[in-house]
Amino acid sequence: MKVLITGGCGFVGTNLALFLKSKNFNVNCLDNLSRKGSRYNLNLLRNKKIRNYKFDIHNFKRIRKLPKYDLIIDCCAEAAVEVSKKDIDSVINTNFLGTLNILKKAKKDRSKIIFLSTSRVYPIKDMNNIVKKKIISSKIKIKKTFGENDNLQGPKTIYGLTKLSSEMLIEEFAYAFNLKFLINRCGVISGPLQFGKQDQGFVSLWIWAHLKKKKMKYIGYGGLGNQVRDVLHIDDLCELINLQIRKFNKINNKIFTVGGSKKSYASLKQLTHICERITNNKIKFTKVPKTSIYDIPYFITNNYHVTKTYGWKPRRNILKVVSDTFLWLKNNQSIINKYF
Numbered sequence: 001m002k003v004l005i006t007g008g009c010g011f012v013g014t015n016l017a018l019f020l021k022s023k024n025f026n027v028n029c030l031d032n033l034s035r036k037g038s039r040y041n042l043n044l045l046r047n048k049k050i051r052n053y054k055f056d057i058h059n060f061k062r063i064r065k066l067p068k069y070d071l072i073i074d075c076c077a078e079a080a081v082e083v084s085k086k087d088i089d090s091v092i093n094t095n096f097l098g099t100l101n102i103l104k105k106a107k108k109d110r111s112k113i114i115f116l117s118t119s120r121v122y123p124i125k126d127m128n129n130i131v132k133k134k135i136i137s138s139k140i141k142i143k144k145t146f147g148e149n150d151n152l153q154g155p156k157t158i159y160g161l162t163k164l165s166s167e168m169l170i171e172e173f174a175y176a177f178n179l180k181f182l183i184n185r186c187g188v189i190s191g192p193l194q195f196g197k198q199d200q201g202f203v204s205l206w207i208w209a210h211l212k213k214k215k216m217k218y219i220g221y222g223g224l225g226n227q228v229r230d231v232l233h234i235d236d237l238c239e240l241i242n243l244q245i246r247k248f249n250k251i252n253n254k255i256f257t258v259g260g261s262k263k264s265y266a267s268l269k270q271l272t273h274i275c276e277r278i279t280n281n282k283i284k285f286t287k288v289p290k291t292s293i294y295d296i297p298y299f300i301t302n303n304y305h306v307t308k309t310y311g312w313k314p315r316r317n318i319l320k321v322v323s324d325t326f327l328w329l330k331n332n333q334s335i336i337n338k339y340f
């Protein structure tokens with residue numbers, strides 16, 4: 001089977017490309033290498049003879065001319081929520097018009113589509129309502145989980161808007177042109193090959209900061225580090241997508257929420273403790289009490305449907321995420337240094 005992975009030199013894209021190649025898929029990638037770290041990932045792909053088409057996903061003329069693929073996995077995005085507030089045009093072009101270009105290509109070639117969506121499609125107010133506090137001073141109770149049927153109405157960040165719009169565009173194309181798709185709405189994903197930033201990929205950033213003894217900040221909700229997220233190990237996601245591809249003819253045109261769930265989550269402070277244990281280093285944190293309008297205090301995924309459909313659940317927890325990412329960072333730090 002021929003597979004094209006857009007954003008294929010990013011964190012998710014590269015892991016997926018290497019994983020699918022190891023399962024004997026014929027994989028190519030499309031990535032303009034705009035993300036820091038994507039050049040490092042490109043070398044790993046080249047070592048496995050995976051080709052990357054280096055151009056912009058906005059460029060439909062070039063996309064049209066690509067060979068025909070049986071499946072396109074869309075992992076291309078400007079995924080940082082704060083960037084999406086400042087650079088609206090480029091975020092809409094990459095995240096929404098990029099998906100449109102991929103859909104036009106899929107329509108022409110009758111390719112199947114798997115789209116990597118996000119938990120940020122849910123409105124910020126619904127997450128804030130769970131905690132109802134401007135300062136989170138103690139541990140949040142882990143009760144509510146977010147699933148496919150939760151409310152989608154309300155501001156969610158421009159990033160979240162572009163991803164939800166892409167989901168809807170995919171459904172329209174499937175309806176009008178009889179395309180087959182799957183959408184995975186993922187919570188935080190982490191693991192090796194992630195070059196983290198504060199507002200995207202914070203888990204690998206945390207581990208890197210501990211390894212290199214850099215100062216960090218707890219930002220928002222009082223600056224105490226009590227915000228909670230679930231974290232999915234990238235290998236669990238790769239295994240799920242492999243299953244989805246194999247069952248695509250029977251199970252398609254569905255949206256799934258996919259995440260670490262109650263099996264794998266942590267507050268920022270808990271993540272710090274895990275990093276301290278694994279790296280044996282302790283670093284200084286400054287408190288920044290003010291909360292960005294885009295920050296959320298809590299997100300835990302409900303995997304009920306994806307588990308019922310595929311028998312899949314995350315096998316790895318947050319400790320495994322941190323220890324695997326730590327090993328990758330530690331063993332490659334001299335090369336990785338310039339990308340963080």
Ligand SMILES: NC(=O)c1ccc[n+]([C@@H]2O[C@H](COP(=O)([O-])OP(=O)(O)OC[C@H]3O[C@@H](n4cnc5c(N)ncnc54)[C@H](O)[C@@H]3O)[C@@H](O)[C@H]2O)c1
Binds near residue numbers: 009013032034076077
């Ligand atoms: N990492 C997470 O925690 C997470 C969570 C939920 C959903 N997602 C989704 O998964 C997908 C992959 O995320 P990621 O963490 O791998 O992000 P990433 O930034 O590591 O990868 C995205 C890749 O897309 C490329 N790219 C960006 N703009 C481009 C353009 N205009 N043309 C061509 N290439 C371009 C970048 O160079 C980068 O290599 C995204 O769609 C994201 O929304 C990620």
